[in-house]
Amino acid sequence: MTAPARNPGGTELPPLLAALLAAPGPPGYEERAAHAWRAAAREFADDVAGDVLGSSTARVRGGGERPRLAIVGHIDEIGLIVTHITDRGLLRIAALGGWDPQVLVGQRVTVLARDGEVPGVIGGKPRHLQRGDERKRVPELRDLHIDIGASDREEAAARVRVGDVAVIAADPQPLVGGRVASRALDNRLGAYVALEALRRVAEAGGADVEVVAIASAQEEITFAGARTAAYAVEPDVAVIVDVTHATDVPGADEGELGSHPLGSGAVIARGATIAPAVFEGLVAAAEKHGIPYTVEATARSTGTDADAVHLTRSGVACGVVSIPLRYMHQPVEIVDLADVEACAALVAAYALALRRGQRFER
Template identity: 45%
Template sequence: MTKTTSFETPPNPKAPAFLAELLAARSPSGYETEAREVIKKRVAKNADSFEVDALGSCHATLEGTGAPTLMLAGHLDELGLIIKHVSDKGYLYFDAIGGHDRSMISGRRVDILTRKGVIRGVTGKRAIHLMSPEDRKKVPEFHQMWIDIGAKSKEEALERVTIGDAAVYTHGLESLHGSLVVSRAFDDKSGAYAVNEALLRLKKGKKQASKVVAVSTSQEEIGTRGAISSAYLVNPDVALVVDVSHATDHPDADHRKYGSFELGGGPILTRGPNIHPGVFERLVQCAEKSKIAVQIEADPRPTGTDARAIQVARDGVPTGLVGIPLRYMHTPSEVIDLNDLEAVVQLLVAFARSLRKGERF
């Protein structure tokens, strides 16, 4: 008798409910409403004040016993697609919101955010059977792909969607193995979770000296735009940015070029011109005191994160960057280790509690 194998969906991950809600929220850059609602629900009632600025970033403030003001920033937007044209046959043509790998777009299920609600679509392109040998070697351009919503005409499609509607992949949160989990949009829902969770934990303990403002920034993926206005509004004395950083513990990653970083190795702390040396050293000290393992990354340029905008806000802000190790960045299936994420939260709390009244960097 042949033994049959039962294929089951991976068990639900042991991820914090707050993080899971953020990942379920659809929030491409400039369309972050769903993620803002999650932040508001989870954080507003526990903060001393809560506001949303003109660019859609959330500011949750926890008052301290004095100065300095510490800004914690993680962006709540994700990659997306934007509808640009509807064909006579009802197919939707699109462009990218953020930096997509075009080779991974086709054949995906997407949710389109419309005025009438969310509708499902499928990204398509010409099948490989209908391509010449030369075409098979090429990555399709955006105008060579489309979204199929099952419409039979332009008129029918435009009854359901509008030019300018945004879409995101539907790949949700699942366990991979042990503490490893997979989802779209860990970049940077995990960072937005970390800064807000740190504020919630600070709220539960003894009042810290520093005023802490957890900012869930908007529009990072299209140029760190939300961080520009948020840093101006907060006017911090010191800032920590939390974003994902490349784990290079997979095949085809040249450590001579990209450094050696692994999932489960702890937060990645960046050094370089974008990072204030005093803030970096304080992070290292806090990690050592709290027995948190960290990994060190060198970046010779302004980083591709909100840190680049916050550092040069107003008359300059001493800024640090804490990375969450992540595999397969900007794909529909990003992978992190929940232990690394928890270590990041603990490090943020330790840093905030290390600040003394009137301290400056």
């Protein structure tokens, strides 16, 4: 496991989070991150397993009674996939997840090739060569390519194949005030919190009910991993852990999004697809233990794995706990580690408050 990232101001990443952020894992290619998560889970969980889609589960039996709680955080990050190698050895690309192409120009990337990692950069047409309205137009992904330095198709194809994937090359950067910038905070944070909350449940001797952490695959493209893992685990209740937009930056409308600045704690969702009993239970746990939180209203879908989990089998009572995040789906996502801690403490407290026989019918 990698050593914690530090800076002179004292910001330090938890070792598991550092390991998860060091491991690339775009949708469908989450193996490295999943293996780091499973290795950490084996230190305390009763059962640890993976499935054919790449999702992972870790279980603490506790009282072994219903309701069974699932804590779900997706482990994939947005990435790129190679679609073609040109005669000049450039790699044409498509998106794995929701990119804004203008943030990709000039980024360093790592291509995950069969024989190892291949460094490259994302190139586009320089401003000096743009004409007329080109300078006013936002670039599209089809305008961009990855340049690994190859002279021609043959040299590039000796290192990279069509279907290889790439991620941004950006190591975690500790910032002042306990904050960190990194790629893949969406949603290695959720996968980390799910397992950290489970660890705290195990450390407490288990909950009154069985608790299962899930690091789901492919959330950024289809919610597939959460759908199949939840089907297999058969939870009665689930807490999905993801990120939400921090509202303390220009362009964030608090009238639309609510107020969730960095440092404000966990964000608890409330809305049509959120089970009222789960929302109230999360709020009660936060208030009992003095955990800072805000509330986020979701008018329709949540945009998280909850949208798949709550429809699994005959239905699952779902709650969503989110971590405020600046610059989502960009190479410079920023989080406050105090908010990560608040989410882990909240989810663990909620799990330990569940009682056998508790029901969630509306």
